[in-house]
Amino acid sequence: MKKKIIISFLTLFLLFLSGIAITLYIVNKTTANLDALLTLHKVEIIRQDLVINVQTVQSNLYTSGTLFGKELDVIVDNVLKLQDRVYTCTDCHHEPGVEKEIVNLQALTEQYKEALSYFITSTADRQRIG
Numbered sequence: 001m002k003k004k005i006i007i008s009f010l011t012l013f014l015l016f017l018s019g020i021a022i023t024l025y026i027v028n029k030t031t032a033n034l035d036a037l038l039t040l041h042k043v044e045i046i047r048q049d050l051v052i053n054v055q056t057v058q059s060n061l062y063t064s065g066t067l068f069g070k071e072l073d074v075i076v077d078n079v080l081k082l083q084d085r086v087y088t089c090t091d092c093h094h095e096p097g098v099e100k101e102i103v104n105l106q107a108l109t110e111q112y113k114e115a116l117s118y119f120i121t122s123t124a125d126r127q128r129i130g
Contacts, residue, residue: 046089053082061116064123072120079113 060075086109089102 046085050082050085053078053085057082057116061119064120075116075120079116083109083113 057075057078060078064072064075086106089105090099094102
């Protein structure tokens with residue numbers, strides 16, 4: 001009788017122990033999934049900011065020289081914001097393929113900035129250049 005009680009308690013203990021192990025595994029897996037989701041959300045926010053910055057610079061460029069155009073300082077400030085946002089993409093560790101694409105994006109952004117600089121310089125009035 002005493003042996004049956006000990007075996008029953010031991011079986012119950014093993015069941016509880018296996019339940020705890022399964023629960024810890026599920027919690028760990030869920031935490032990893034949520035961490036991955038959070039990382040994806042951060043990437044999406046960075047991507048949206050980058051798109052908004054590009055669109056802002058483009059709209060400033062389209063309206064420059066018109067009554068609705070922004071001052072050159074505002075355009076330059078927006079280009080610098082765009083460049084800063086692109087360089088925040090390398091703050092994290094990435095796989096080599098993704099890292100290569102990010103470096104390519106940074107190079108394209110630098111070319112875009114230089115092209116805008118040439119455009120702004122060529123369309124600026126003599127007082128602004130001198």
